[in-house]
Amino acid sequence: xxxxxxxxxxxxxxxxxxxxxxxxxxxxxxxxxxxxxxxxxxxxxxxxxxxxxxxxxxxxxxxxxxxxxxxxxxxxxxxxxxxxxxxxxxxxxxxxxxxxxxxxxxxxxxxxxxxxxx
Numbered sequence: 685x686x687x688x689x690x691x692x693x694x695x696x697x698x699x700x701x702x703x704x705x706x707x708x709x710x711x712x713x714x715x716x717x718x719x720x721x722x723x724x725x726x727x728x729x730x731x732x733x734x735x736x737x738x739x740x741x742x743x744x745x746x747x748x749x750x751x752x753x754x755x756x757x758x759x760x761x762x763x764x765x766x767x768x769x770x771x772x773x774x775x776x777x778x779x780x781x782x783x784x785x786x787x788x789x790x791x792x793x794x795x796x797x798x799x800x801x802x
Contacts, residue, residue, distance in 0.1 A: 720728075776791075777783040786794070 780786070780794070783791070
């Protein structure tokens with residue numbers, strides 16, 4: 685990029701303070717602010733406070749929706765895990781003779797011996 689191009693439009697632009705000078709033309713474009721009465725200011729304040737309350741309510745609703753979604757996801761994962769454990773237990777009992785008579789410790793030892801790959 686040529687450094688001359690950066691400042692090419694500089695001479696064509698209006699002076700920076702031209703809009704700040706109070707000329708009749710500028711006053712028509714940007715009239716001075718009128719002072720508001722106390723009841724008008726109180727009404728504006730009330731309106732802004734109601735807007736803030738509406739945003740707070742919406743934020744609270746969104747947080748609750750997020751919490752419900754997280755809870756729903758955790759419950760779904762728990763159900764999937766429970767189903768998997770039940771299926772695998774059923775497979776184990778189906779393939780193991782007298783599995784219902786074995787204690788948990790005996791099942792653990794049986795699996796450790798069966799899965800020992802060394």
